Amino acid sequence: GAVVSQHPSWVICKSGTSVKIECRSLDFQATTMFWYRQFPKQSLMLMATSNEGSKATYEQGVEKDKFLINHASLTLSTLTVTSAHPEDSSFYICSAGGHNEQFFGPGTRLTVL
Amino acid sequence: GNSVTQMEGPVTLSEEAFLTINCTYTATGYPSLFWYVQYPGEGLQLLLKATKADDKGSNKGFEATYRKETTSFHLEKGSVQVSDSAVYFCALTLLNFGNEKLTFGTGTRLTIIP
Numbered sequence: 259g260a261v262v263s264q265h266p267s268w269v270i271c272k273s274g275t276s277v278k279i280e281c282r283s284l285d286f287q288a289t290t291m292f293w294y295r296q297f298p299k300q301s302l303m304l305m306a307t308s309n310e311g312s313k314a315t316y317e318q319g320v321e322k323d324k325f326l327i328n329h330a331s332l333t334l335s336t337l338t339v340t341s342a343h344p345e346d347s348s349f350y351i352c353s354a355g356g357h358n359e360q361f362f363g364p365g366t367r368l369t370v371l
Numbered sequence: 372g373n374s375v376t377q378m379e380g381p382v383t384l385s386e387e388a389f390l391t392i393n394c395t396y397t398a399t400g401y402p403s404l405f406w407y408v409q410y411p412g413e414g415l416q417l418l419l420k421a422t423k424a425d426d427k428g429s430n431k432g433f434e435a436t437y438r439k440e441t442t443s444f445h446l447e448k449g450s451v452q453v454s455d456s457a458v459y460f461c462a463l464t465l466l467n468f469g470n471e472k473l474t475f476g477t478g479t480r481l482t483i484i485p
Contacts, residue, residue, distance in 0.1 A: 307472060364413055
């Protein structure tokens with residue numbers, strides 16, 4: 259089946275720094291990728307929809323200047339958490355649309371100290 | 372708007388017990404329905420899906436039937452194993468083309484005791 263990877267799988271950073279998370283579709287091209295955030299023992303919250311070659315569409319309440327999304331190619335989307343703070347600590351999951359289905363990455367655990 | 376309601380967990384069962392996790396939905400139009408499973412520390416994996424009324428999705432001994440009349444998509448398994456311990460999410464999308472966002476339920480944590 260289709261494979262989506264994320265890098266890094268976990269990251270610890272200091273408050274105020276920026277962190278970039280990569281999402282790659284390894285064996286298919288994805289015009290659309292999605293970024294989700296998951297809090298402990300809770301469901302996934304869609305943050306934004308990333309379309310190749312155009313600006314991302316953010317869900318209501320998500321700060322576009324804080325969570326920068328770039329979808330530069332059909333196999334790569336990046337999420338940059340700018341000026342991270344402890345409240346940004348979470349599990350970030352991406353998915354890529356393809357073959358009439360969404361395929362999920364394994365997630366990235368971000369801890370901001 | 373669209374929404375998915377799942378039975379609240381956690382659910383704890385003994386090995387070989389029968390499992391049902393309820394899921395109902397509200398949607399404008401005719402959604403496709405999904406069950407995803409998340410094992411500890413991992414991302415989501417598609418477990419099964421159904422794209423139209425009366426369809427039955429099945430995989431790894433799990434089944435769910437798309438019931439339009441009751442707007443439900445309950446997940447069942449006849450005999451659970453310890454390896455089934457995970458969080459299960461019911462979800463829907465209005466267009467099954469992979470490029471439309473999914474609406475998720477809150478998830479149900481399942482623990483199977485040997």
